[in-house]
Amino acid sequence: MSGRPRVFVTRPILDEGLAVLRDAGCEVDVWQDDLPPSRADLLARVRGASGVLALLTERIDAGVMDAAGPGLRVVSVHAVGVDNVDVAEATRRGIVVTNTPDVLTETTADFAFALLMAAARRIPEGIDVVRRGEWRTWGPKVLLGTDVHGGTLGVVGFGRIGRAVARRASGFAMRVLRHDPGLPAGPADAEVGATRCEDLRDLLVASDFVSIHVPYGPATHHLIGDAALEAMRPHAILVNTSRGPVVDTDALVRALAAGRIGGAALDVTDPEPLPPDHPLLSFPGCLVVPHVASASRATRTRMSVLAARNLVAVLRGERPPHAVNDEMVARAVALALDRNRGRL
Numbered sequence: 244m245s246g247r248p249r250v251f252v253t254r255p256i257l258d259e260g261l262a263v264l265r266d267a268g269c270e271v272d273v274w275q276d277d278l279p280p281s282r283a284d285l286l287a288r289v290r291g292a293s294g295v296l297a298l299l300t301e302r303i304d305a306g307v308m309d310a311a312g313p314g315l316r317v318v319s320v321h322a323v324g325v326d327n328v329d330v331a332e333a334t335r336r337g338i339v340v341t342n343t344p345d346v347l348t349e350t351t352a353d354f355a356f357a358l359l360m361a362a363a364r365r366i367p368e369g370i371d372v373v374r375r376g377e378w379r380t381w382g383p384k385v386l387l388g389t390d391v392h393g394g395t396l397g398v399v400g401f402g403r404i405g406r407a408v409a410r411r412a413s414g415f416a417m418r419v420l421r422h423d424p425g426l427p428a429g430p431a432d433a434e435v436g437a438t439r440c441e442d443l444r445d446l447l448v449a450s451d452f453v454s455i456h457v458p459y460g461p462a463t464h465h466l467i468g469d470a471a472l473e474a475m476r477p478h479a480i481l482v483n484t485s486r487g488p489v490v491d492t493d494a495l496v497r498a499l500a501a502g503r504i505g506g507a508a509l510d511v512t513d514p515e516p517l518p519p520d521h522p523l524l525s526f527p528g529c530l531v532v533p534h535v536a537s538a539s540r541a542t543r544t545r546m547s548v549l550a551a552r553n554l555v556a557v558l559r560g561e562r563p564p565h566a567v568n569d570e571m572v573a574r575a576v577a578l579a580l581d582r583n584r585g586r587l
């Protein structure tokens with residue numbers, strides 16, 4: 244058996260990240276398929292791993308931690324959202340969970356704004372018209388959309404990405420409302436001229452565009468359901484680049500079918516992937532793309548490197564750049580120093 248720490252990577256990430264793991268002396272096992280490992284494969288392949296570098300598609304829970312065994316020190320998530328990891332369970336076991344914030348903020352905000360504009364100006368519908376050979380002439384009533392400039396943007400969740408979207412909106416002379424109950428009014432609002440809405444409903448009734456940027460968890464499950472959609476303006480467009488289940492899909496289908504909102508632009512859905520015959524895809528004003536908001540080459544490279552650095556740092560007994568369960572880090576640093584002395 245090799246003395247090098249074993250690391251399981253649940254998909255081929257960009258080479259730069261794999262190089263960080265290999266250069267650090269890890270024994271790197273990469274799942275070589277474009278689709279995620281099955282649960283059985285995941286359980287088999289994590290056995291004996293000191294680190295797991297996981298994507299958002301893998302559920303990392305007690306079963307995976309058991310399968311890995313007591314040597315598991317770190318679960319490094321190649322994403323900012325860590326709702327696929329049982330962080331409390333990891334913390335109980337002294338396992339550090341890390342993620343990749345910051346490096347994807349601007350790229351994801353670009354994409355949220357692109358979705359907003361595409362839906363507002365009906366760009367996908369225009370593309371379809373041309374592709375289907377239905378572009379017959381210039382017409383004064385063809386594909387009339389909603390102006391983005393001068394509109395009101397409601398940002399739900401005013402963390403890094405929400406604020407970056409708000410900054411883009413200020414370049415379009417938009418009024419920005421934001422809802423984030425944990426965040427009192429402050430410099431982040433002043434920077435983009437945002438108005439804080441204590442009550443989500445106040446934001447929903449006044450916004451032409453509603454963009455979701457909350458982390459997913461019990462508190463945000465179906466945050467946007469029947470009542471929220473009912474409160475939105477009839478022409479308003481919902482943009483979601485956070486996590487699918489923040490929006491109640493059935494409620495959204497009902498709202499679109501009844502024409503209660505103007506449209507939706509979704510990078511994330513529930514379920515994911517969305518089956519091709521899903522009712523959401525039957526509405527011309529609902530645009531769905533396959534969870535790619537952070538997918539620029541530069542950002543995916545940075546994410547792979549950061550995920551790898553996080554993992555290596557924990558195995559080396561150093562403070563990782565981004566730990567989710569910070570309280571674990573000091574303990575894990577001490578433990579890892581002990582276990583990995585001389586191995587990395």
Ligand code: GLV
Pocket residue numbers: 299321322323324325347485537
């Ligand atoms: C992507 O969805 C992420 O959380 O990074």
